[in-house]
Structure formats: C-alpha cells, structure tokens
Amino acid sequence: MTTDARTHAAGAPPGAQAVTRALRLLHCFRDNTGELTASQLARRMELSVSTAHRLARTLVAAGFLEQDEHSARYRLGPSVAELGQLSLHQRGMHRALPELDALARVTGTTADLAIRGGAHAVILVGGSVNAASGLGLRRPLHSTALGKVLLAWARPGEQELDALPPLQAHTDRTIIGLAELRAELDRVRQAGHALNDGESAYGVRTAAVPVLDAAGHAHAALAVRSTPDVITDDRLGWFVARAHACARALEVLLLPPDQRHSAADAVNPGAPAGPAS
Amino acid sequence: MTTDARTHAAGAPPGAQAVTRALRLLHCFRDNTGELTASQLARRMELSVSTAHRLARTLVAAGFLEQDEHSARYRLGPSVAELGQLSLHQRGMHRALPELDALARVTGTTADLAIRGGAHAVILVGGSVNAASGLGLRRPLHSTALGKVLLAWARPGEQELDALPPLQAHTDRTIIGLAELRAELDRVRQAGHALNDGESAYGVRTAAVPVLDAAGHAHAALAVRSTPDVITDDRLGWFVARAHACARALEVLLLPPDQRHSAADAVNPGAPAGPAS
DNA sequence: CAATCTTTCCCATGATGTGGGATGCCCTTC
DNA sequence: GAAGGGCATCCCACATCATGGGAAAGATTG
Numbered sequence: 001m002t003t004d005a006r007t008h009a010a011g012a013p014p015g016a017q018a019v020t021r022a023l024r025l026l027h028c029f030r031d032n033t034g035e036l037t038a039s040q041l042a043r044r045m046e047l048s049v050s051t052a053h054r055l056a057r058t059l060v061a062a063g064f065l066e067q068d069e070h071s072a073r074y075r076l077g078p079s080v081a082e083l084g085q086l087s088l089h090q091r092g093m094h095r096a097l098p099e100l101d102a103l104a105r106v107t108g109t110t111a112d113l114a115i116r117g118g119a120h121a122v123i124l125v126g127g128s129v130n131a132a133s134g135l136g137l138r139r140p141l142h143s144t145a146l147g148k149v150l151l152a153w154a155r156p157g158e159q160e161l162d163a164l165p166p167l168q169a170h171t172d173r174t175i176i177g178l179a180e181l182r183a184e185l186d187r188v189r190q191a192g193h194a195l196n197d198g199e200s201a202y203g204v205r206t207a208a209v210p211v212l213d214a215a216g217h218a219h220a221a222l223a224v225r226s227t228p229d230v231i232t233d234d235r236l237g238w239f240v241a242r243a244h245a246c247a248r249a250l251e252v253l254l255l256p257p258d259q260r261h262s263a264a265d266a267v268n269p270g271a272p273a274g275p276a277s
Numbered sequence: 278m279t280t281d282a283r284t285h286a287a288g289a290p291p292g293a294q295a296v297t298r299a300l301r302l303l304h305c306f307r308d309n310t311g312e313l314t315a316s317q318l319a320r321r322m323e324l325s326v327s328t329a330h331r332l333a334r335t336l337v338a339a340g341f342l343e344q345d346e347h348s349a350r351y352r353l354g355p356s357v358a359e360l361g362q363l364s365l366h367q368r369g370m371h372r373a374l375p376e377l378d379a380l381a382r383v384t385g386t387t388a389d390l391a392i393r394g395g396a397h398a399v400i401l402v403g404g405s406v407n408a409a410s411g412l413g414l415r416r417p418l419h420s421t422a423l424g425k426v427l428l429a430w431a432r433p434g435e436q437e438l439d440a441l442p443p444l445q446a447h448t449d450r451t452i453i454g455l456a457e458l459r460a461e462l463d464r465v466r467q468a469g470h471a472l473n474d475g476e477s478a479y480g481v482r483t484a485a486v487p488v489l490d491a492a493g494h495a496h497a498a499l500a501v502r503s504t505p506d507v508i509t510d511d512r513l514g515w516f517v518a519r520a521h522a523c524a525r526a527l528e529v530l531l532l533p534p535d536q537r538h539s540a541a542d543a544v545n546p547g548a549p550a551g552p553a554s
Numbered sequence: 555c556a557a558t559c560t561t562t563c564c565c566a567t568g569a570t571g572t573g574g575g576a577t578g579c580c581c582t583t584c
Numbered sequence: 585g586a587a588g589g590g591c592a593t594c595c596c597a598c599a600t601c602a603t604g605g606g607a608a609a610g611a612t613t614g
Contacts, residue, residue: 015602016335018571019299023339026360034367039591048573053593058293062300063395069434072592076364078394081401082415083303084361087353090311117355118340124358138359157346292571295602315561325604330562349561 021047022055026064026080030138035073091115093125095253100127100222103246107239109226113211113250114139114146116154119164121146121221142167142181143174145196145208146221151181152188153210153218173199193240197228205231209243211250212261219255222247298324299332303341303357307415312350368392370402372530377404377499380523384516386503390488390527391416391423393431396441398423398498419444419458420451422473422485423498428458429465430487430495450476470517474505482508486520488527489538496532499524 028036028044036044042052056074059065063079088094096113104111104127111128114121120138123146141147141164151161167176175181188194196206208223224231224243231239251260305313305321313321319329333351336342340356365371373390381388381404388405391398397415400423418424418441428438444453452458465471473483485500501508501520508516528537 015331016295016299017601018293018295019332019335019602020339022293022296022299023336023341023356027339027356029360030363037591038593049592050573050575050594051571054292054571055296057593058296059300062297062304064300069432076360076367078392078399079300079304080357080360081364081368081370081392082361082394082399083306083353083357084359084364085401086307087358087361090353091358093358115355115358117359122355122359124362137363155346294570296571316559326561327563327604327606328602331602334562 018055021045021051022059025052025055025059026076029076035068035071035075037071037073041074088124091124092254096125096250097127099246099249099253100125102127103222103224103242104128107224107226107242108230109224109239111246112146112223112225114150114221114223116150116158116218121150139200140168140170142176143170143196143200144223145194145206145225146223148185148188148194148196149208149210149221149223150218152185152194153212153216155215155217170200171198171202173197175199193243195236203227207231207236207240207243209240209247211247211254213255214259214261216261220250222250295332298322298328299336302329302332302336303353306353312345312348312352314348314350318351365401368401369531373402373527374404376523376526376530377402379404380499380501380519381405384501384503384519385507386501386516388520388523389423389500389502390497391427391500392497393427393435393495398427416477417445417447419453420447420473420477421500422471422483422502423500425462425465425471425473426485426487426498426500427495429462429471430489430493432492432494447477448475448479450474452476470520472513480504484508484513484517484520486517486524488524488531490532491536491538493538497527499527 024045025041028041038053038056039049041047041056042049045052056065056067060067060074060077063077063082065074066077067074093113100111100113103109110126112123112126114123116122117138119141121141121144123137123139139147141151151159161178161181167178167181168174169176175184193207193209196204196208198204204225205228206223206225208221210218211220211222213219222243224239248262251262255261301322302318305318315330315333316326318324318333319326322329333342333344337344337351337354340354340359342351343354344351370390377388377390380386387403389400389403391400393399394415396418398418398421400414400416416424418428428436438455438458444455444458445451446453452461470484470486473481473485475481481502482505483500483502485498487495488497488499490496499520501516525539528539532538
C-alpha cells in the first residue's frame with residue numbers, strides 16, 4: 001500500500017508514551033510554586049500514583065528533578081538548570097543581556113526577549129529597571145505583543161492559526177476571533193511592530209518588534225513594556241524606534257552572518273532558489 | 278535477546294527504560310557543539326537508529342528538542358531554556374547575579390556560583406570581568422575548588438566518596454587518591470575554604486567557599502578564579518575574605534529565613550515545637 | 555551515475571511500563 | 585490517646601507499549 005496517510009497530526013505522539021508523560025510531568029512545574037508532592041503530580045496528570053511516582057523517581061535519577069529530603073516533595077533539578085543555561089548560550093542569548101539592559105535603562109521600561117515555544121511565547125532573557133521580570137514565563141500568542149510578532153513573522157510550519165488552542169480573553173480588549181487576529185497580524189506586518197494595549201492585563205502597554213533571520217522569519221521577538229503613562233501615544237514612535245535599533249543589534253549578536261536579515265537583503269537582492277553558501 | 282544494558286548499576290532505575298534513555302539523550306547535548314543528527318545520537322548512545330529517532334521525535338513534540346528544518350539536526354529546544362530559567366528563579370539564583378558581578382569587579386576575577394549535580398559541580402550563575410565564563414558547565418568534584426567545597430560540606434546522602442566515578446588526573450597536581458582527597462577535604466573544612474592551584478588546568482588558581490544552610494551543609498559553592506599572578510599568595514587571604522562576605526550575602530538572598538546558617542542560630546524567636554531534646 | 559549515509563516509516567515480537575493494592579509513616583482531628 | 589486520612593513506597597500479574605530490524609526515499613559525495 002502506498003504510504004500517503006499522514007497520520008502525524010499535531011497531537012499524535014508516536015511510540016513514546018512513557019517519555020511523553022515524563023516530559024509532561026516536568027511541565028507541571030511551570031504553573032506551580034516550585035514544589036509538588038508525588039500524589040499532587042498524579043492528580044494533576046490524571047495518572048495513577050504508582051506511575052507518577054515511578055516517573056518522578058526516574059527524573060530524579062537523571063537530575064531533572066530533586067526530592068526534598070524532609071518533605072519528599074519534588075522540584076526542578078540541577079540538570080534542568082544546567083541544560084537551560086547551556087541552551088541559552090548555544091542560542092547566544094547571553095550576548096543579548098547587555099543590550100536588553102541598555103534598552104531598558106534608556107527607555108525606562110522592561111525589555112524582554114522571547115522565542116516561540118509551541119503555542120506560547122517564551123521569555124528567555126529580560127532586562128529591567130525594576131529587577132524581577134517574567135523570565136522563563138510562557139505568554140499566550142494572541143494576547144501579547146511578543147506573541148503577535150512571533151505569529152506575524154512565523155516560520156511556514158508554525159503559521160497556522162487554527163492549530164492554536166482556543167483564544168482566551170484576559171481583558172475586554174483581548175482579540176478572541178481568528179479573523180480579527182488575522183487582520184491584526186496583517187497590520188502588524190505592515191507596521192513592522194506589534195502593540196499590546198491592555199489586551200493581556202489592564203494598565204500594561206507593550207510594543208514588540210521582531211528579530212528577523214535571512215528568510216524574513218522571526219528568530220525572536222523583542223518587547224518594551226510599561227504603563228500607558230510611560231509609553232504615551234506621542235512617544236510611542238520613539239519607543240518603537242529604540243526597539244528596532246536594539247533588534248537590529250540583536251540580529252548581529254544572535255544570528256550567524258549568513259542568516260542575518262538586514263545583511264542578507266543587501267547582498268541578496270532577488271535570488272530566490274539560490275542555496276545559500 | 279538479553280540486553281546487557283544492566284551495566285549502569287549506578288542507581289538501578291526501576292521501570293523507566295524509555296524515559297532514562299530520553300533523558301540521557303538530552304544530556305548528549307552537554308558535550309557537543311550544539312547540533313546533532315539522529316544517527317550521531319544513535320551511535321553516541323549505542324542505540325538503534327530507530328529508537329534514537331523515535332525518542333528525539335518525542336522530545337521535539339514536547340519542545341525539549343528542536344529540529345532544524347534544513348539540516349534535520351537536533352538541538353536543545355525552547356522548553357529546556359524555559360524550565361531552566363524557571364528553575365534558576367525558583368532557586369533565587371537571579372538574585373545572586375548582582376552580587377557576583379560586584380565580587381568579580383572588586384576582585385578582578387571571574388566569580389562563579391555552582392550547585393551539586395550528581396557527581397559534578399554545575400556552574401549556574403557567573404559574573405566576570407571578561408564576559409564569557411563557563412555557565413551551564415559541569416566540572417569534576419575532586420579537581421576543582423567548587424567541587425571540593427561541595428564535597429566538604431555535602432549533605433549526608435551525598436558524602437560518600439566511593440560513589441564517585443574514578444578520579445581522573447587533569448594535571449600532575451590533581452588529587453587522584455581517595456585517602457588524599459579525604460585529607461584535603463578535612464583541610465578544607467578546617468580552613469573554611471578550598472583552593473585549586475593548577476589541579477584542573479595549569480595557570481588557573483581558584484578559591485571557593487560554601488554558602489551554608491541551617492544544617493551546615495552546602496547549598497551552593499562560590500568561587501573566584503583567575504591566574505596565579507592575580508591571586509597571589511600574599512593576597513589570597515583577602516580574596517577568600519571577599520568571597521566569604523559574598524557568600525554570607527548570598528545566604529540571605531538564596532535561603533529562606535528559617536534555613537539560613539549564620540542567621541538561624543542567632544535569630545530564633547518564638548521557639549517552635551521543634552527538636553527540643 | 556553509482557555508492558554511501560542519511561531520515562523516516564512500518565511491523566511482529568516480547569520486553570517493558572502500567573495501575574491496583576498493601577504496608578508503614580506522619581500529621582491532623584476528634 | 586485513639587482514630588482517621590493523606591502520603592510515599594514497594595510488589596506483582598497483565599497486556600500495552602517500546603524495541604530494533606528492515607526497507608523506501610532523499611541527500612551528498614566521489
């Protein structure tokens with residue numbers, strides 16, 4: 001029989017049930033305070049206590065979880081932090097930190113850098129005037145400036161809006177219609193930046209711009225975030241300009257020379273099928 | 278076919294072969310440049326290509342790996358970076374960064390903070406006069422100042438030196454005898470700090486001190502690292518003193534009030550119904 | 555153009571993970 | 585103080601699920 005049945009739709013985990021569960025177990029620690037008991041994990045994942053316990057134990061053995069000696073509760077382990085730092089370095093994100101700090105200081109805002117992680121924008125590095133920003137946080141794609149940028153310049157495989165989970169409203173300004181969102185993304189592409197004016201939370205205004213690669217897709221998204229009385233309408237253009245300048249700098253810092261956007265279109269005016277050497 | 282995979286007796290992970298393999302697969306990315314093909318992974322892990330491929334695919338689905346669209350090679354994914362940042366925050370490590378930066382600037386050295394990760398010291402945060410330090414790096418326990426500190430004040434369950442892998446020599450100064458190491462750890466405990474003078478690499482001198490918790494065990498280890506002509510014999514005491522001061526500051530920043538070492542025995546109002554023997 | 559090394563899919567086999575249940579601990583409640 | 589519930593942990597029979605060989609299709613090299 002001819003192999004045409006593309007059964008690997010977005011949610012088909014082929015041949016790795018135990019692994020999928022173990023990774024889902026790790027993801028449980030996203031939402032929570034930091035420590036979970038084995039039975040809490042079991043309930044949260046709708047698994048038997050035995051299974052959750054066994055998976056957790058295996059994760060502990062590999063250093064991905066840690067178990068408190070007294071409370072016997074689990075928390076994220078050294079391997080997670082280790083690989084995380086490694087991943088950040090491999091992405092060159094540590095080089096972005098000074099730039100973000102500078103941007104935050106100059107603009108008096110919080111400056112965040114995020115990448116696409118499935119159906120979310122994942123904030124990886126942040127510079128802020130007030131220390132604590134939302135590092136390691138997952139934000140929705142449809143209701144944040146970062147997310148809209150990542151969607152507007154998404155890679156071909158990740159453009160389909162229908163694949164997104166149901167659009168949830170966080171304020172009465174949140175875009176919850178797919179058609180509306182599509183129109184908004186068109187505006188974003190047109191303008192070159194995205195805004196979030198109280199769509200994820202009241203009293204928060206964010207402007208985001210993309211860090212583009214050679215193919216014109218978003219390698220990352222950069223946002224400045226503050227309150228409407230800091231990012232006022234008449235100064236908005238300036239904030240966006242500063243962000244764009246920073247994004248161009250990040251292009252150089254984050255991407256290898258042959259994958260940069262601004263450099264590429266100068267060198268490569270109109271050669272479509274040319275395999276980049 | 279009888280699998281000889283029992284050779285890893287170091288903890289007999291019961292009932293989670295697939296998970297263990299998947300996590301080992303993630304750890305493959307520690308050593309490497311950043312990107313690996315499916316068959317490279319298979320060879321490195323001594324697995325069939327099928328299995329490695331399936332595991333990698335599952336990891337991609339969960340966001341723990343990413344697959345390059347062109348080269349089809351795998352690299353660490355967004356989830357890893359995300360959870361890593363989250364873990365750092367849950368450990369309060371972001372609060373340590375300013376202190377480390379200050380220490381590095383004052384002393385003109387590289388200042389690193391590490392925790393115990395199995396049989397290694399894992400450097401999680403670093404401040405440096407010259408940008409790139411070894412973030413996310415794993416260092417041996419027996420041949421580094423950080424490692425010796427972590428061993429000297431290890432928790433009861435992690436003290437046994439016999440459980441360590443064979444002690445490898447990196448220079449002719451590296452301690453490779455267990456008895457010698459035990460004596461060295463006694464000296465370290467006595468002195469309150471550890472030194473590494475060319476034991477892991479020539480021309481590198483490091484001094485490390487512990488960040489202690491209420492039980493007197495090492496929550497983390499703090500090191501200043503430079504060359505012997507910066508950390509000279511007569512100035513060594515000063516470097517150690519600066520490190521100790523920083524460690525005490527980190528105690529406050531990293532540990533909840535009731536688990537601090539220095540504060541705990543001095544400040545204990547309203548005696549709880551605790552271990553009143 | 556052939557040789558080689560990829561990635562990816564399919565499938566029969568049995569090794570492997572699964573969850574129910576039992577045990578003992580600790581803490582809360584009556 | 586006794587009773588109760590919640591928890592971590594271990595054991596075991598069952599059958600589900602991961603395993604690796606094999607093959608097809610593509611990519612790369614000489």
